Amino acid sequence: MPGMTLTEKLLAHAAGRDGVRPGDFVTAKLSCVLANDMTAPIAIREFRKMGAERVFDRTKIALVADHSTPNKDILSATQTKTMRDFAREQDILHYYETEAGIEHILLPDKGIVLPGDCVIGADSHTCTYGALTAFSTGVGSSDCAAAMATGECWFRVPETLRFVFNGELQPWVGGKDLILFTIGQIGVDGALYRAMEFGGSAIHALEMAGRFTMCNMAIEAGGKNGVMPFDEKTKAYVDARATREYTVFEPDADADYAHVYEWNAGAIEPQVSAPFLPSNARGVSELKDVAIDQAVVGACTNGRIEDLRVAAGILKGRKVAKGVRCIIIPGTHDIHLRATREGLVETFLEAGAMVSTPTCGPCLGGHMGVLAAGERAVATTNRNFVGRMGHPESEVYLASPAVAAASAVCGRICSPEEL
Amino acid sequence: MAGHVHKYGDHVDTDVIIPARYLNTSDNAELAAHCMEDLDAEFITRVRPGDVIVAGVNFGCGSSREHAPIAIKECGVSCVIAKSFARIFYRNALNIGLPIVECAPLVDETEAGDEVEVDLAAGRARNLTKGTEYSFPPLVGPAAELVAAGGLVALVKARLPAG
Numbered sequence: 001m002p003g004m005t006l007t008e009k010l011l012a013h014a015a016g017r018d019g020v021r022p023g024d025f026v027t028a029k030l031s032c033v034l035a036n037d038m039t040a041p042i043a044i045r046e047f048r049k050m051g052a053e054r055v056f057d058r059t060k061i062a063l064v065a066d067h068s069t070p071n072k073d074i075l076s077a078t079q080t081k082t083m084r085d086f087a088r089e090q091d092i093l094h095y096y097e098t099e100a101g102i103e104h105i106l107l108p109d110k111g112i113v114l115p116g117d118c119v120i121g122a123d124s125h126t127c128t129y130g131a132l133t134a135f136s137t138g139v140g141s142s143d144c145a146a147a148m149a150t151g152e153c154w155f156r157v158p159e160t161l162r163f164v165f166n167g168e169l170q171p172w173v174g175g176k177d178l179i180l181f182t183i184g185q186i187g188v189d190g191a192l193y194r195a196m197e198f199g200g201s202a203i204h205a206l207e208m209a210g211r212f213t214m215c216n217m218a219i220e221a222g223g224k225n226g227v228m229p230f231d232e233k234t235k236a237y238v239d240a241r242a243t244r245e246y247t248v249f250e251p252d253a254d255a256d257y258a259h260v261y262e263w264n265a266g267a268i269e270p271q272v273s274a275p276f277l278p279s280n281a282r283g284v285s286e287l288k289d290v291a292i293d294q295a296v297v298g299a300c301t302n303g304r305i306e307d308l309r310v311a312a313g314i315l316k317g318r319k320v321a322k323g324v325r326c327i328i329i330p331g332t333h334d335i336h337l338r339a340t341r342e343g344l345v346e347t348f349l350e351a352g353a354m355v356s357t358p359t360c361g362p363c364l365g366g367h368m369g370v371l372a373a374g375e376r377a378v379a380t381t382n383r384n385f386v387g388r389m390g391h392p393e394s395e396v397y398l399a400s401p402a403v404a405a406a407s408a409v410c411g412r413i414c415s416p417e418e419l
Numbered sequence: 420m421a422g423h424v425h426k427y428g429d430h431v432d433t434d435v436i437i438p439a440r441y442l443n444t445s446d447n448a449e450l451a452a453h454c455m456e457d458l459d460a461e462f463i464t465r466v467r468p469g470d471v472i473v474a475g476v477n478f479g480c481g482s483s484r485e486h487a488p489i490a491i492k493e494c495g496v497s498c499v500i501a502k503s504f505a506r507i508f509y510r511n512a513l514n515i516g517l518p519i520v521e522c523a524p525l526v527d528e529t530e531a532g533d534e535v536e537v538d539l540a541a542g543r544a545r546n547l548t549k550g551t552e553y554s555f556p557p558l559v560g561p562a563a564e565l566v567a568a569g570g571l572v573a574l575v576k577a578r579l580p581a582g
């Protein structure tokens with residue numbers, strides 16, 4: 001039997017098997033099942049229809065109110081209440097509504113997901129936790145309901161694509177740029193039904209924040225999951241948070257990859273993805289005459305403290321351009337508090353930016369920064385589909401916190417180098 | 420099942436199938452009323468029970484929202500035929516009992532308004548307007564079990580110990 005990729009090892013482990021091959025069907029035991037205020041209500045409805053009475057394990061379910069919270073209208077408040085009532089009824093350990101934040105930043109930060117875990121969530125960006133060398137993937141509400149009832153989920157073992165980044169990153173280039181570049185190269189279905197395994201010296205050089213950003217956007221290439229190698233940075237992050245044992249896996253040297261891409265990370269400039277697909281990525285220098293109405297720093301891609309520090313570093317002593325709405329959204333309550341203590345919030349406010357409580361908000365065109373027809377935003381979010389941030393005739397350009405903050409100052413898309 | 424075709428291109432994402440601004444409800448009829456709104460505002464006035472959506476690659480990409488296949492099914496669409504599907508949409512559709520078929524040649528040779536007939540069990544689709552016929556491979560493994568059971572709710576219900 002040939003060696004296994006990281007994803008094959010993780011799935012074999014979760015399925016209690018010695019080995020698996022791409023194409024195998026497995027039933028995996030789940031370490032955690034996630035849903036949010038938008039997907040949980042349907043999952044709860046289906047859970048009841050299944051005749052289930054109790055969740056399989058109250059400590060292995062995470063319900064996070066983040067999409068429309070603080071509740072933006074009566075319907076949203078009703079949805080959140082449905083989830084809250086269910087959490088109380090089932091005595092769910094990880095229910096987050098206050099002192100909460102965006103699910104995909106919150107779960108790793110709280111130590112709820114650990115290396116070696118197998119996680120599904122009723123949210124497509126559940127693939128974020130691959131940064132912890134875990135298997136995680138998004139599902140719909142029905143799969144989530146079945147998993148809450150049984151603690152299991154079936155998977156078809158995917159083929160793996162390996163992405164190797166070597167070389168030294170240019171200034172202002174980070175995880176966001178590497179993943180936008182990757183999607184630009186392979187397309188929004190370039191990894192359809194497949195696993196994306198990352199490696200190379202430039203990946204090990206990234207802090208955890210950048211690795212989460214990269215795995216987060218695996219879904220934007222159609223990927224089933226994204227996964228990062230375990231190293232001393234993973235260990236330091238996890239050991240500061242873990243309250244249970246975890247298992248470390250690494251890919252076999254003779255693992256069988258469907259394809260290996262190797263890129264020189266040192267040749268990549270800050271990237272921006274133009275509307276209306278994340279794969280419309282190009283160097284920031286090619287888009288620098290595009291005027292903007294709004295700049296957003298936040299979302300599960302880039303709402304971490306490291307991201308806010310980068311944005312604050314650029315906004316410090318500068319002013320947001322007249323007529324531009326610059327909205328900063330810390331990813332979680334803890335990050336908000338840290339940003340306040342570090343003086344970042346003051347820097348943002350002095351620069352003329354607005355700081356919101358943690359929420360998905362504008363990322364999905366929900367609230368806190370919805371676009372009108374003809375308006376254009378540069379955002380650190382992960383999707384720029386038609387109508388994603390508001391009106392179907394509005395536009396979203398995806399970029400890193402550095403480019404978003406610099407663009408807020410310039411009033412048009414620009415590189416921090418230009419300031 | 421047979422119906423008229425509504426045709427779309429590649430990468431139809433769940434944000435245009437059902438925009439997030441309508442996701443503050445889980446009411447199926449309300450979701451159906453906004454189906455495809457940001458891609459084709461007329462769709463909802465044209466669609467008739469039994470109609471078929473035909474599209475290119477990566478249909479249903481983007482968010483995990485099960486509201487998307489629910490909206491499509493609820494407005495009467497009998498089947499979605501595409502060159503390929505995004506994987507979460509694929510699972511969701513099977514789970515809720517919205518028939519989906521991967522068949523690239525049919526997509527290439529079918530136009531909006533054509534009448535298409537699909538026989539899932541036989542793995543055969545016919546374009547009645549053009550007089551062409553296509554076959555597609557049957558589902559295998561858990562996907563086939565799901566369809567045979569009538570969706571995920573029924574499947575889990577049968578497996579859970581009676582409470």
Ligand code: SF4
Pocket residue numbers: 066067102103104123125299300301359360363364381382
């Ligand atoms: S921040 Fe955006 S992409 Fe992330 S979970 Fe929220 S809505 Fe989804």
